Amino acid sequence: MDVIVPEIERLFRDEYGRSVAVLIRLCGNIELAEEAVQDAFTAALQRWPSSGLPPSPAGWIITTARNRMVDHWRREAGRDERYAQGAWLINAQVDEEVDMTEQTTRDDQLRLIFTCCHPALALDAQVALTLRLLGGLTTSEIARAFLTPDATMAQRLVRAKGKIRDANIPFRIPQATELATRIGAVLAVIYLVFNEGYVSNSGEQLLRESLCTEAIRLGRQMLELMPDEAEVMGLLALMLLIDSRREARVSASGALVPLSEQSRELWNQHLMIEGLGLVRQCIRRNEPGFYQILAAIQAVHCDARSTASTDWPQIVRLYDQLCEITSNPIVALNRAVAVAEVDGPAAALEIVDNLKLDHHHMLHAIRADLLHRLGRNPEAVSAYQAAVSRSGNAVERAFLKRKIAAINES
Amino acid sequence: MKQYLLAMYQPDGELPPASSLEKVMRDIHALRQEMKEADAWVFSGGLHPPGTATVLRVHNNAVLTTDGPFIEGKEYIGGFTIVKVPDLDAALEWGRKLALVSTLPIEVRPFRDSGNR
Numbered sequence A: 001m002d003v004i005v006p007e008i009e010r011l012f013r014d015e016y017g018r019s020v021a022v023l024i025r026l027c028g029n030i031e032l033a034e035e036a037v038q039d040a041f042t043a044a045l046q047r048w049p050s051s052g053l054p055p056s057p058a059g060w061i062i063t064t065a066r067n068r069m070v071d072h073w074r075r076e077a078g079r080d081e082r083y084a085q086g087a088w089l090i091n092a093q094v095d096e097e098v099d100m101t102e103q104t105t106r107d108d109q110l111r112l113i114f115t116c117c118h119p120a121l122a123l124d125a126q127v128a129l130t131l132r133l134l135g136g137l138t139t140s141e142i143a144r145a146f147l148t149p150d151a152t153m154a155q156r157l158v159r160a161k162g163k164i165r166d167a168n169i170p171f172r173i174p175q176a177t178e179l180a181t182r183i184g185a186v187l188a189v190i191y192l193v194f195n196e197g198y199v200s201n202s203g204e205q206l207l208r209e210s211l212c213t214e215a216i217r218l219g220r221q222m223l224e225l226m227p228d229e230a231e232v233m234g235l236l237a238l239m240l241l242i243d244s245r246r247e248a249r250v251s252a253s254g255a256l257v258p259l260s261e262q263s264r265e266l267w268n269q270h271l272m273i274e275g276l277g278l279v280r281q282c283i284r285r286n287e288p289g290f291y292q293i294l295a296a297i298q299a300v301h302c303d304a305r306s307t308a309s310t311d312w313p314q315i316v317r318l319y320d321q322l323c324e325i326t327s328n329p330i331v332a333l334n335r336a337v338a339v340a341e342v343d344g345p346a347a348a349l350e351i352v353d354n355l356k357l358d359h360h361h362m363l364h365a366i367r368a369d370l371l372h373r374l375g376r377n378p379e380a381v382s383a384y385q386a387a388v389s390r391s392g393n394a395v396e397r398a399f400l401k402r403k404i405a406a407i408n409e410s
Numbered sequence B: 001m002k003q004y005l006l007a008m009y010q011p012d013g014e015l016p017p018a019s020s021l022e023k024v025m026r027d028i029h030a031l032r033q034e035m036k037e038a039d040a041w042v043f044s045g046g047l048h049p050p051g052t053a054t055v056l057r058v059h060n061n062a063v064l065t066t067d068g069p070f071i072e073g074k075e076y077i078g079g080f081t082i083v084k085v086p087d088l089d090a091a092l093e094w095g096r097k098l099a100l101v102s103t104l105p106i107e108v109r110p111f112r113d114s115g116n117r
Helices: A004-027 A030-051 A057-077 A081-091 A102-116 A123-134 A139-145 A150-166 A176-199 A205-225 A230-243 A269-285 A290-303 A312-325 A329-343 A345-353 A361-373 A377-390 A394-409 B018-037 B088-102
Strands: B002-011 B041-046 B054-059 B062-067 B075-085 B106-110
Touching (some): A004 A030, A030 A150, A102 A176, A102 A205, A123 A150, A290 A312, A312 A329, A361 A394, A377 A394, B018 B088
């Protein structure tokens, strides 16, 4: 019995999204699909501890959810025209087995992912829907992770589902002509979830880490569903490599540890080996893209024994490649950091000073570091102060203040 | 099938010169033809500027007539098209084409009526 409850929890995490996706195929309605799947998991929690796991737990969940939905629709059919129509539809299928072949459920999941990340929905709604419908996170968990009041998050989800219903956003795998753009939107949502978990340190640590884990899980799922998309593989590799440094990145006292000061024994070898393997596969495919290049940059860091022995010229080359496909100034800023290691801080400072990123704390933090390396300490201190006033993150601010103190003491 | 409104937003002020407008009108007409051939077109029309509008509103059980648009804005609806298509993606595709030929922002909104007739 003790074994079964965690087993159900694991199953919930792994199968919730797929079950909802299959149920949406059967009934065409997100809310009803969610309700039915939740009912089925509740039934499993009541039954399995005494009866033991059924032969195919995932299949049991979907069949039970389908049966509950049919019951529900039959009950409601007399009252509500909407349900009557649905009951008619579903009665036609009720005696058949639910089509659970791999190809069908794979397409169900993809359809749901693309609908959650539809460009007609606002980005924050895409993120919330993805976590809710594909990750099975509760509204309140998503709200806490994004430091948003529960009511706001609930409303965001209701509005988004309402738009899908009323505007008739289709559950459909995009056509080949738009597929690349639409995959890009899905990857952007997953990466945003990952970054939210990784970058912010405010709020509840565990919940933030669970966002990283969830993003990686979604990344793996996407790769399983679309094994031929190099960028999907690139994103998973990128997240694995960054996540492999999670332990090393924050000290025991909760302080931020920059890459150059991290103890490399703390890097998670399993995640790193997996990530590096994916990067190698990407390189063999030779269809470079945004996430793949970012992953390759992370891979260069992983290959080095120390900051000093890092192959910085290679990193600059990768950033050059990245700058060809994106005009993102953050990318240019990160490139400047690598340039500093190859051509020195003066060359990097010249690049940084030409970037229009005054609002961003990273620009000022990097500028401060370059000025400090050039011995221009008073300017470095004021740049660090500019960074402090623009950072929204307590751990980061503490890190920047320690830098100021260190310069002032020297 | 579902009906969608494709509303074309025009900046307030002088219209572009007739010469450049002519090409736009021709392209819009061609697009309308394409919609008709695809059996997606329901209705479309261009509107006179908001200066020609009249507003009616109920006040103390009487209807008051006033000059001018209901909302003064920097943009106004210069014209609209109603399409009948299976889903939002199809409506957005027509909206995309309309935006390209008109170079104006297009707002796509679903009709409440499901159009199942």
